[in-house]
Amino acid sequence: MMKNIISIICLLLSMCFVACNDDDSEEKGPQLAFSELIYTLDAEEPLNVEIRVSEPVPANTSVKFNIRGAAVQGEEYELSANEFVIPAGESTASITVTPKNNFEDGKTIKLELYPVDGYVLGEYNFTLIEVLTKGQLICSFQEENYVLPGEVEIRMDAKDANTGKYFSASTDTKVPFIVGEHSTAIENVHYEFVDNPDKMFVIPAKKSYGTIKIRFLKWEEGKTTLFLLVPDGNDRILPGDVDQTEIYIKGMTTPDRLEGKWVFKELTSMDYVKNNAWYGGEEIANMPENNLPTDMLEFVNGGTQLKVHATGDMAKYFRDADVTFLKEQLVYLYEFGGIGRPPQVTVSMMNLSQANVNFSGVNEKLRSVQVGFRLLEDNETLEVTVFDYEPTDFLYNTYKDLAAWSGEGEFPMEMHMIRYHFTKVK
Incomplete structure (x- = not known):
């Protein structure tokens, strides 16, 4: 026309x-x-x-x-x-x-x-x-809930309101979002939007979605929720099915948040490790699964020092040590895999100045190790993942085979991790 x-x-x-x-x-x-x-x-x-x-x-x-x-x-x-x-x-x-x-x-x-x-x-x-006319967009968050450890990426999808098909433009398209009034976390105190002062998702040309990044700043009791909303009443933007997302500001598991006493609760990975051992018999006969409810890890001096109070099998590995935060890292929870890819979580990799990597009551090889720490959502449960070890009493042939194939900086026993849960002593 x-x-x-x-x-x-x-x-x-x-x-x-x-x-x-x-x-x-x-x-x-x-x-x-x-x-x-x-x-x-x-x-x-x-x-x-x-x-x-x-x-x-x-x-x-x-x-x-x-x-x-x-x-x-x-x-x-x-x-x-x-x-x-x-x-x-x-x-x-x-x-x-x-x-x-x-x-x-x-x-x-x-x-x-x-x-x-x-x-x-x-x-x-x-x-x-x-x-030329702008088409109206139906915009939805990809997920209803996110968890913010150190940094998280939030995604918003867009569809053409006339066709219902996924949106695609020849130029970058900006989609605004707003912070919900029921948020308890405060911007620039507990979190910040990374390089995004105007609070916009940018959908690149030829794409149907945009992303933003949010960075953790500070954890505070009662200040842990952030709601993001698709604006209502915008001439261009129409809210879709997921017009709001809730972000739990969990924060990084840093040494200061570990301070205190944590008693043994359970081993979550033992059945998985046994079922996936490369060799049977004696390889899985002496697994370090005998731990006591009184076994305890204590973090002092702002979480920078570990004191071990244990007589169960975990005492074969852990030693009193200095604790240093290294980085955040994604790890798989292989024990919860089921069918398909196992869930992935973010853990804080900490350096312990010493541990017995032989994981043995007979053989001892002390060196610094990297161990994964993760506070669960209740902040009362501490998950500790050990995959930096060189076993001599169990899985020894598995370790030898994997070590021969592993490159520098890799952990041969990464898929045979020993994962503990501890409960905070109040």
Whole structure:
């Protein structure tokens, strides 16, 4: 429809130009006109509209224009200025047209130049701007719930409201989000949005979703929830099925959060390790599964020192040690795998200055080790994952085979981890 209208206008203009050509030729002075007869305002990107004169102007020259057309200024588009200003010594000037809530199809903008003393209006004394429309988007968070350890990525999906198909644009598209009033965590105190001061998801060109990152800053009792919402009442954005997501600000498991006493509760990985041992018999006969409810790990001096109070099998590995935070790392909970990929969680890798990596009451090889620590959601359960060990009393042939294939910096026993749960002593 729009293309047909513009074609007819062009034909009429060409007829007018021929008819008026003789009259125009009698006028004297530099020619002033738009650089193009027809422009297209993209749905998302600003447009520069240019005028030009046939020779440089001797002084700064203001050129005013009239605005017509069905598109509404201030609602569907904005103009950067209400006049063109050609600088002295130059022959061109431009203004910027920025699309806004341009949702209705078939809208145009017509700009008409007013006469300027000393200049003759050329053939393109007006220009037509076709306004391309933004399609409404149905936006949903990918998940209803997220957990924020040290950093988390949140995803928002977008669909075309007219077709129901996943959205895809030729340019990047910004989708706003808002922080829910029921959030207990405070921005820039307990968390921060990474490089996102305007609170926008950016959907890259040719994509159907955008992501943002949130970084943990501080853990505080009672300040652990953050709600993000798809805005309601936005002309462009419509809330989808998951119009709100809740983020639990768990925070990193840092040494200071470990301070105190933790008593043994259970081994969660033993059945998995036994069932997946490469060799049977004696390899799994002496597994370190005999631990006592009185076995305890105690963290002191802000969690930077570990004191071991244990007589069960865990005492074959753990030693009093200095504790240093290294990094966050994703690990698999292989024991909860079932069918398909096992769940993945973020643990804090800590360096213990010493442990008996032989995991033995007979053989001892002391060195620094890396151990995974994770506070569960109740903050009363501590998960400790041991995969940096060189067993001599159990899984010894499994370890030898895996060690022969492992590269530098890898943990041969990573898939044969010993995973403990401890309960905080109040």
